[in-house]
Amino acid sequence: MGGNLMVGLNIALSGLEAQQAVISVTGQNVANANTPGYSEQVANLVANPPYSPPALHQNNGPGQFGMGVTVGSITRQTSQFLNLQAWNNNASLSADTQTAQTLGQVQSLVNEPSSTGLNSAMDAFWSAWANLANDPSSGAASAQVVSAGQALTSQFHNLASGLSSTQTDLNQAVAQQASQVNQIAGQIAGLNGQIAADTAAGQNPNDLEDQRDQLVSQLSNLIPVAVTWQQNGSVTVSSGTVAFVDGTHTLTLTATPDPTNNNFYALTWGPGGVPADFAGGGQLGATLTLRDQTIPGYLTQLNGLAAGIASQVNALQTAGTDAAGAAGQAFFEPSTGSATAADIAVNPAVVSNPSLVATGANPSGGPGDGTTAQAVSDLQNKTFLAGSTQTPSDFYAAFVGGLGADAQAAQSGQTNAQALQQSISQQQQQVSGVSLDQEMTTMVEAQNAYGAAATLTTTINTMLGDLITMMQ
Amino acid sequence: MRVTSGMTASMVETSLQNIQTQLAQVQGQMASGHRINQPSDDPIGTENVLQWQNAIDQNTQYQSNAQDAVNWLGSTQSALQQAVSLAQQIRSLAVSAGAGSLTAAQLQTIAQQIASAESSLVNVGNTKVGDSYIFSGQQTSTQPFTQSGTAVTYGGGSGTIQREIGPGQFVQANADGNAALTPVFQAISAILYDLGPGGNPANVATGASLSGTNPYNPGPQGDLAQLDSAITNLTDVEGQAGAQMQQAQNAQGQLTTLATSLQQLQGGVLNDNLAQSVVQLQELQVNYQSALAAASTILQQSLASYLH
Numbered sequence: 001m002g003g004n005l006m007v008g009l010n011i012a013l014s015g016l017e018a019q020q021a022v023i024s025v026t027g028q029n030v031a032n033a034n035t036p037g038y039s040e041q042v043a044n045l046v047a048n049p050p051y052s053p054p055a056l057h058q059n060n061g062p063g064q065f066g067m068g069v070t071v072g073s074i075t076r077q078t079s080q081f082l083n084l085q086a087w088n089n090n091a092s093l094s095a096d097t098q099t100a101q102t103l104g105q106v107q108s109l110v111n112e113p114s115s116t117g118l119n120s121a122m123d124a125f126w127s128a129w130a131n132l133a134n135d136p137s138s139g140a141a142s143a144q145v146v147s148a149g150q151a152l153t154s155q156f157h158n159l160a161s162g163l164s165s166t167q168t169d170l171n172q173a174v175a176q177q178a179s180q181v182n183q184i185a186g187q188i189a190g191l192n193g194q195i196a197a198d199t200a201a202g203q204n205p206n207d208l209e210d211q212r213d214q215l216v217s218q219l220s221n222l223i224p225v226a227v228t229w230q231q232n233g234s235v236t237v238s239s240g241t242v243a244f245v246d247g248t249h250t251l252t253l254t255a256t257p258d259p260t261n262n263n264f265y266a267l268t269w270g271p272g273g274v275p276a277d278f279a280g281g282g283q284l285g286a287t288l289t290l291r292d293q294t295i296p297g298y299l300t301q302l303n304g305l306a307a308g309i310a311s312q313v314n315a316l317q318t319a320g321t322d323a324a325g326a327a328g329q330a331f332f333e334p335s336t337g338s339a340t341a342a343d344i345a346v347n348p349a350v351v352s353n354p355s356l357v358a359t360g361a362n363p364s365g366g367p368g369d370g371t372t373a374q375a376v377s378d379l380q381n382k383t384f385l386a387g388s389t390q391t392p393s394d395f396y397a398a399f400v401g402g403l404g405a406d407a408q409a410a411q412s413g414q415t416n417a418q419a420l421q422q423s424i425s426q427q428q429q430q431v432s433g434v435s436l437d438q439e440m441t442t443m444v445e446a447q448n449a450y451g452a453a454a455t456l457t458t459t460i461n462t463m464l465g466d467l468i469t470m471m472q
Numbered sequence: 473m474r475v476t477s478g479m480t481a482s483m484v485e486t487s488l489q490n491i492q493t494q495l496a497q498v499q500g501q502m503a504s505g506h507r508i509n510q511p512s513d514d515p516i517g518t519e520n521v522l523q524w525q526n527a528i529d530q531n532t533q534y535q536s537n538a539q540d541a542v543n544w545l546g547s548t549q550s551a552l553q554q555a556v557s558l559a560q561q562i563r564s565l566a567v568s569a570g571a572g573s574l575t576a577a578q579l580q581t582i583a584q585q586i587a588s589a590e591s592s593l594v595n596v597g598n599t600k601v602g603d604s605y606i607f608s609g610q611q612t613s614t615q616p617f618t619q620s621g622t623a624v625t626y627g628g629g630s631g632t633i634q635r636e637i638g639p640g641q642f643v644q645a646n647a648d649g650n651a652a653l654t655p656v657f658q659a660i661s662a663i664l665y666d667l668g669p670g671g672n673p674a675n676v677a678t679g680a681s682l683s684g685t686n687p688y689n690p691g692p693q694g695d696l697a698q699l700d701s702a703i704t705n706l707t708d709v710e711g712q713a714g715a716q717m718q719q720a721q722n723a724q725g726q727l728t729t730l731a732t733s734l735q736q737l738q739g740g741v742l743n744d745n746l747a748q749s750v751v752q753l754q755e756l757q758v759n760y761q762s763a764l765a766a767a768s769t770i771l772q773q774s775l776a777s778y779l780h
Contacts, residue, residue: 103512107512123530130537137612365610381640393523400511401518404513430473435475
């Protein structure tokens, strides 16, 4: 039975079919060589069960005959371990990238070290007071003090409004990124459904799984995610304790304006659901941290500087006397409450009449008395900030240095995460990437095997022909 | 290790981008001339640069204050020198008047000469720098000395004019006009009184026995002796102004030295080392070109090129 020519033809046919399958999988690999997220596929060839199967009453013979080849399965080459590492790293890479980018903008806004930043404006302000102290009765020197004061307040306003508009932009980004999360989560849930159905039908939905991995990767850029695989082939994606993609079911990340936080968006899983907390991870987590902590921190420092300068200058001014011997008045507004970087301004009465600037210490001092103006100029060396430990210049330098350190930390975090991503991605490519050289080799092998099977068919055909001719 | 086409491509891309990032940074440093272009380039360095900038700006202000003090004290010194020389001129006139054996006409001539020198001395006492009277204390816009007849009265203020030449460090930029010149004017008035109609020329030299009769000389010393002690006092004030001048000039010298060292400190952190940057730039260019050459060779090839 085993030596049957018809069986030989069938074996040759199985070879032809199997090699065709190999060629078509190779074709698929070559076509997708540059497709992002595509994993190389392999046609796993297995020998057919041999004839005859073992039985109790077996004919004597040479033993079992092989019955040709079949494609057992087509599987994708992937490592879920590497994928998990990549997704974890994506969250920190995106967070640092977002932070570095935003702080880069803030650094450009602050524009230090330069001769046009707030530091120079402060120095010019103190200097104008010193000049006024040297020549207290000079109208030009008082006017100079007022204009240096206005230059200083306008620097404060620029910084405050720049930081506030950065915050507003970040808030817009929060809503936008939340909707991206929802969109991707929906796509993953859809793929979960298809994959579960295909798996139940005994298929290997390789390409759908690749697409799903790719979507999870995109999602992990936005927020830190944890992924678990289910028996039916679907995945559960969670953020913290919230499984927001579970099979085909999703929870929507909902953005609602929060009246306790400048009406900025607060995020919950589902309307009125669990508050979303990404602990600063992913692009969205970094955006939230920047909006709610980093930028407000900078604003607080600037407000402290503005308020400190305003209250110190005003205290000296109201205790002094102007050139005409009249009691001095507040130099900076607002006169009630403490000034902020956004609302500090030179008293309009002083702007319209710079001779109201107090220069002397008491009414009998005379026009040559520059004691008060000198005292204001000397504020630059007085430690009245940060709990009476820092001069205005120290305080501002520490603010700029702190900003620089934050930006530098984000930049180096980004560089490190990039290096790690590069290394993980190389390993992923090593496992899943399409090697054209390998595909070409497989192609040549399959081509040769196909040719050989074809030759086998021809040979058996000739043998059968001979047999038929003999019988005629 | 299994190397796939995607790996080669992404490695090439990464290394080219790394080199380009570094190139951009070096080019930015060279273009601005600054090693620190953003606080994140060196946060601690930025802090120092800002604090040094504050110190440099203050130093500039102190230098300008010191210069202002030097100007005031220069005018003060030269005015006081003129005052001393006028006072000595008056003294020698008074000595010749007190020598005796002079006719009434001769004495009157001398009195006129003394009165005219006194007027010059009043002008000296009303010297201004810019719009400010320098011998009027803090009442810089009030004329300090007013003459009526032979008497001169001080109408200026008190208090000192100071200039800050270091943190909390001040130099006095004026001299007390009242203390310096009022005794001189009083002595001159006493001389003129004794040379005048109700006075006694003999009292110019002695005057001890007639103490109390001259409203400008409380006695017991003579008018000349009173002038002598006023001149000594004036010379003392002049010497003191000289000492203040010295202090201001010393401060100027120190401030200039300090400015140079502050600028060097700041420059050391802030400025780009050009030679180093040029070398770095060249190295990076060589790296970039080799990376490009390697990439163009590797990326073109696969087994497919050789199958026919």
